[in-house]
Amino acid sequence: MIPFLDLKAQYQDLREEIEPAVLAVLASGNYVQGEEVARLESEFADYCGAAHAVATNSGTSALHLALLAAGIQPGDEVITVPFTFVATTSAICYTGAVPVFVDIDPETFNMDPALIEAAITPRTKAILPVHLYGQMADMDAILDVAARHGLTVIEDACQAHGAEYYGQRTGSFGASACFSFYPGKNLGGCGEGGIVVTDDDEQMRTMRMLRDWGQSKRYHHILKGFNYRLDNIQAAVLRIKLRHLDSWTEARRDRVDTYRSLLQGSRRVTVPTEAHGRRHVYHVFAVRAQDRDALQRGLLAAGIQTGLHYPVPVHLQPAHADLGYRQGDFPQAEAAAQQVLSLPIYPELTTSQIMEIVQAVEHSAYVA
Known part of the structure; x- marks a missing residue:
């Protein structure tokens, strides 16, 4: 796992x-x-x-x-x-x-x-x-x-x-x-x-x-x-x-570079955008997939844990129904909530593990 x-x-x-x-x-x-x-x-x-x-x-x-x-x-x-x-x-x-x-930019979230x-x-x-x-x-x-x-x-x-x-x-x-x-x-x-x-x-x-x-x-x-x-x-x-934070950040960014090179041209996921002038520290490496939930189940079946950040936007949470928002009010946030899947990303993640994750993303069967 x-x-x-x-x-x-x-x-x-x-x-x-x-x-x-x-x-x-x-x-x-x-x-x-x-x-x-x-x-x-x-x-x-x-x-x-x-x-x-x-x-x-x-x-x-x-x-x-x-x-x-x-x-x-x-x-x-x-x-x-x-x-x-x-x-x-x-x-x-x-x-x-x-x-x-207000809604989000779909490229940067x-x-x-x-x-x-x-x-x-x-x-x-x-x-x-x-x-x-x-x-x-x-x-x-x-x-x-x-x-x-x-x-x-x-x-x-x-x-x-x-x-x-x-x-x-x-x-x-x-x-x-x-x-x-x-x-x-x-x-x-x-x-x-x-x-x-x-x-x-x-x-x-x-x-x-x-x-x-x-x-x-x-x-x-x-x-x-x-x-x-x-x-x-x-x-x-x-x-x-x-004292270790900057070196950990560079390690995260290196691992994201590996993900990007291996996922280039992927038909199953879209990798996140790093906007011009930003230094992204990749707390989360969130890809987008049209059939996100099935992909997540397929990855788990292949022994890979993932995360959802976040599956329900705040305006649709029952706890904040009193704010008066409805489905459709923020289409970009709602689309992201349905499509975003967080893949493992941390300084200790190895290149071989990333290769295994990408192989599973590209080739594992969707699990209904």
């Missing part, structure tokens, strides 16, 4: 670095939001080219804090996309604001900037583009619309650690950017985690208070806050992995 993701292999490669760091935290007796968290914040901010970073207990919490720090309030509208993980929409809803969707202006109303306060699968959205066009309408831009970069847009790294656009450290991410912990980066001093101070029960100092609660703190063990692990 070729796994969709092999976190055990990553752990074995880093075991001699990770275990002493974790044991040192355990021996310290300082387990929540301590020195390791502060160091991670400084190092990750530097990595993104941002002034500040605020570590949280998940990427969802990071999105929630970023929206609140930007002043998003109940009744406001935030423009985003329906083809994303549900946390993007949920974080908007947590603030009491209303998610307003990211927000189509040409559709944003028509979605703006007097209640619109922010745009929340998602750098889906590890490729940045068209930030020049998005920032241009935002500037003309006085809107805040917050990046959902939860899948895009280290991605670049014309040489500028994600996390250095807009008011803030949010990342997830869920274990399967390109930079993932041994549990949950997240972080927000920003150049805004005031937003940084607000987020630091909000993540720790709204405290300015212990037992002095200035804001109605949350328990969104990151623990020191996760921070220690993430600091080690951050």
